[in-house]
Amino acid sequence: MKIAMTSVLVDDQEKALRFYTDVLGFVTKHDVPMGEHRWLTVVSPEAPDGVELVLEPDAHPAVRPFKAALVADGIPFTAFAVEDVHAEHARLVAAGVTFTQAPLTMGPVTTAVLDDTCGNLIQLASM
Template sequence: MKIHRTSVFVDDQEAALRFYTEVLGFVKKHDVPLGEDRWLTVVSPEDPDGTELLLEPSGHPVVKAYRDGLAKDGIPLAAFAVDDVHAEFDRLRGLGVHFTQEPLEMGPVTTAVLDDSCGNLIQLLHSA
């Protein structure tokens, strides 16, 4: 068994697509119109056939309370692996990305947490 697709809830799919592709560096894989919304996924350019991230519309009534609760408690909704947390932190901060946690070394793991500007906290991590 392996993870094929996971999702993050977003308020504006077009803004989320711009952030996840132009800022974070993912590439669009699927973009299928579904009424007012889209089946919109992105993947890592390093693994285009790997796990897809669905930029899922946040219209369901429980989403706001769920995301607000996680953000209030500082809990990331997802974690993305990077080769160098410090370098990625510097690159993204230079692009204006807001971080709620600067790089923090915890034994063999270094993490940082960013606000994806779409309502979610995302953890960047690297394991030594």
């Protein structure tokens, strides 16, 4: 068994696609129309056959209150590994990304938390 895909719940798939590709640097893997929404996945350019991130519509009535509660408490929805959190933080701040937590080193791990513009906080982490 292996992890093939995971989801991030987004309020607007097109806006999410632009943020996750143009800003974060992921690449589109699948973009299939499915009625009102799309089967929309992105992958790391470093692992095009790796784990896919599904940009999942947050249309279910339970999702938006859940996301709002996480954001209100400062809790990231998911985390992405990066080589150097400080360098990635600087690159993304220069691109206009809002961070709710600047790089913070805690023992062997450094983290930072960004707002994905789609209703989620995302943690960046490096070991």
